[in-house]
Amino acid sequence: xxxxxxxxxxxVVCLPLLMVKAIIFDSSVLIDIPKDKMRLALSKIVSYYFExxxxxxxxxxxxxxxxxxxxxxxxxxxEVFKDYDIPxxxxxxxxxxxxxERDKLVKIRRNVMDTVKALSPNYKLGILSNMPREWFLxxxxxxxxxxxxxxxxxxxxxxxxxxxDKKCFIGICKALKLKPADxxxxxxxxxxxxxxxxxxxxxxxxxxxxxxxxxxxxxxLVTMFEPxxxxxxxxxEVNMP
Numbered sequence: 001x002x003x004x005x006x007x008x009x010x011x012v013v014c015l016p017l018l019m020v021k022a023i024i025f026d027s028s029v030l031i032d033i034p035k036d037k038m039r040l041a042l043s044k045i046v047s048y049y050f051e052x053x054x055x056x057x058x059x060x061x062x063x064x065x066x067x068x069x070x071x072x073x074x075x076x077x078x079e080v081f082k083d084y085d086i087p088x089x090x091x092x093x094x095x096x097x098x099x100x101e102r103d104k105l106v107k108i109r110r111n112v113m114d115t116v117k118a119l120s121p122n123y124k125l126g127i128l129s130n131m132p133r134e135w136f137l138x139x140x141x142x143x144x145x146x147x148x149x150x151x152x153x154x155x156x157x158x159x160x161x162x163x164x165d166k167k168c169f170i171g172i173c174k175a176l177k178l179k180p181a182d183x184x185x186x187x188x189x190x191x192x193x194x195x196x197x198x199x200x201x202x203x204x205x206x207x208x209x210x211x212x213x214x215x216x217x218x219x220x221l222v223t224m225f226e227p228x229x230x231x232x233x234x235x236x237e238v239n240m241p
Contacts, residue, residue: 020202020225022151022176023119026163026187027129029206029218031139032107041101045094050084058083066132069157073134108143111219116149118222126152128172128185130162152176164195173201186221 042059043052062079065071071079081091119125127147129136133155140147147153152175156162159171173180180200187193188206196203204221205214215221 019182020123020184021182022124022126022173022178022184023221023225024126024128024169024172024176024183024185024201026185026189026192027127027131027136029186029188030109030112030127030145031136031143032109034105037105038102041105042098045097045101049086049090049094055080055084064162067130067156067162068160069133069155070160073132076132103142106139106143108145109218111217113144113146113149115218115222116146119225120149123225124151124176124178126150126154126172126176126183128154128163128168130156133157163189163192164198166195166199169196169199169201173199186218 039056043056046052046055059080062071062076065079066073066076077091077095081094116125127150131139136155139145152172154168154172154175156168159165159167161167163169169185170180173183176183181202183201185193185196185201185203186206187196187203188208190205190208193203193205204224206218207216208214215224
């Protein structure tokens with residue numbers, strides 16, 4: 001029987017390939033968001049108008065509520081700017097520049113759609129993201145990520161909490177109509193891998209050299225999950241967000 005090595009909260013284990021029915025992606029293994037560059041760009045944008053450190057702190061605090069679905073995008077920016085006595089035209093200019101700079105920095109990772117297309121005939125696929133729904137859907141459209149290949153695309157806002165809370169992982173498994181043990185979570189965040197393990201999923205990390213099991217490229221999943229002749233193809237039921 002073919003097996004794969006995956007890391008769980010109990011250590012590295014051999015998982016029979018036939019047990020794997022779904023591969024769930026953290027959105028950050030599909031889309032690269034360079035947080036340090038984003039923070040620097042945002043600091044430069046607002047430094048002309050006010051002291052950036054407080055603004056960045058306000059932004060981060062409001063963003064957590066935005067992630068959880070407690071704020072709409074309009075609510076988010078309203079909260080960020082509430083303590084600053086500046087004209088609305090200036091607020092609009094900062095927001096427009098913010099969105100423009102974000103579009104320049106946020107990129108699709110290599111081999112994403114080729115990998116997704118190769119895996120989709122044999123496995124249910126999901127995305128579980130901490131990103132605000134509005135931003136991810138805009139990014140996916142702009143970057144050419146075809147969400148019709150995914151059975152479920154769910155967000156922290158769907159559960160009113162953020163990963164690594166295990167409610168997020170259990171929630172997407174339920175949406176896929178699978179047990180956590182049937183699912184593998186792929187992420188480039190160690191803390192989210194731990195959260196997946198705590199929820200009963202196996203997991204693989206991307207680009208974390210000191211992890212017990214890590215891959216360097218998302219394309220490695222194609223070889224890793226190549227189905228044996230005995231595999232039964234999964235029914236591909238698409239549920240668009």
